[in-house]
Amino acid sequence: MQELLTFVAQSLVDQPEQVRVQTTETPEAVILELNVAEDDMGKVIGKQGRIAKAIRAVVKAATAKNEKPVFVEILRPIDETESPAEE
Numbered sequence: 001m002q003e004l005l006t007f008v009a010q011s012l013v014d015q016p017e018q019v020r021v022q023t024t025e026t027p028e029a030v031i032l033e034l035n036v037a038e039d040d041m042g043k044v045i046g047k048q049g050r051i052a053k054a055i056r057a058v059v060k061a062a063t064a065k066n067e068k069p070v071f072v073e074i075l076r077p078i079d080e081t082e083s084p085a086e087e
Contacts, residue, residue, distance in 0.1 A: 001070055004062055005032050008055055013040035030070045032059065038077040045074060 002021050010016035018037040023030065034055075036044050045052045056072045063070040 001030070001032060001059060001063055005034060005055070005059060005072065008058060009034055009036060009044060012043050012051065013037065014043070015040055025068075029068050030063075030066070032070060032072045034072060034074045035077060036074075041074075041077065 002023050006019055006021045009019045009021070013019060013036050015037040018035075018040070020035040022033045022035075024033065025031075034044065043051070044055070046054075052072075052074055059070055059072050
């Protein structure tokens, strides 16, 4: 699933080399965390979140037969100038 989400996100953004997908597996679910460049956030989210909803729908359809549900989280871009202690 990580490859599918990476492919879809890279197809949408202007800076595909900055697309990062991290998988976290819990006992209840699988969480795919999507990071893109700050300038590309609007392209991944879309007006009123329509593109984000479509991405989640594609991933949900592709993982329908999985035992655990798969969730997509779109995280805010990490700014290299801020340290984790500032959050």
